[in-house]
Amino acid sequence: MRASVRRTTVVATAVAALAALNTTPAVAATPGDICGSGYVQIDSHTLRSASAVLARVHLLYNASNGTNCVVTVHAPATEGFALPTGAWLTVKGSATKKDQRTYSSYAGPVRAHAAGKCVTWGGMIEAGVGTYTYTSPWEHCG
Numbered sequence: 001m002r003a004s005v006r007r008t009t010v011v012a013t014a015v016a017a018l019a020a021l022n023t024t025p026a027v028a029a030t031p032g033d034i035c036g037s038g039y040v041q042i043d044s045h046t047l048r049s050a051s052a053v054l055a056r057v058h059l060l061y062n063a064s065n066g067t068n069c070v071v072t073v074h075a076p077a078t079e080g081f082a083l084p085t086g087a088w089l090t091v092k093g094s095a096t097k098k099d100q101r102t103y104s105s106y107a108g109p110v111r112a113h114a115a116g117k118c119v120t121w122g123g124m125i126e127a128g129v130g131t132y133t134y135t136s137p138w139e140h141c142g
Contacts, residue, residue: 031058035069035109038062042140047125047132052077057087057123057134066115068140071108072123080104084126092118092138100124116142 032039039060047055053075060069072087074080086100087108097110107123122135 029073029106031060031069031071031073034071034073034106035060035062035111038064039069043121043136045122045134045136047072047123047134049128049130049132054078054127054132055085055123055125057121059089059119059121059136059140061114061140066113067111068114068119068121069108070110070121070123071106072125073106074104074125078125078127081127084124084131086124088122088135089114090120092141114140 031041039062041058042061043059045057046053047057054077055072055074057070057072068089070087070089072085074085082102082104084100085103085107086098087110088096088098089110089112090096091112091114094112097112099107099110101107118138118141120136120138122133124131124133
C-alpha cells in the first residue's frame, strides 16, 4: 500500500512539473516536413518484422528543382528509441548519397538532383535482433 501511495505521488508531481513548464508532446515530422517545401511523396516502402511495423522509407520529388529526397521515418513502435537507421539515394551515373547513424525518429533527408534520370533508393533500421533493409530497383526515370 505504501509503495502505491509513493508511486502515485511521484507521478502526480511529475505531471504537475510538466504542466508548469507548459510542455506539449512533440508532433512527429512528416516526410514532407523533413525534405522541405515543394517535395511530394512518389513512393514508399514499409520496413517490418514478423510482428511489427518498424519504419517507413519515403521517396519524394520536387518538380520545381528536379531533386529527389529520401527519409526513413521510425514507426510508433520504434519512435523515441535510438536505433541504427539509414536512408540512401543513387542517381544513375552518380555515387550513392547516404545518411546512416543512430537516430530516434528518422534518417535523412538525403537529396540529389535526378531530373531525367533513374534512381535507386532505400533505407534500413536495426531493431531487436534484426536489420531490416529495402533498396529499390532502378526506377522513377524521367
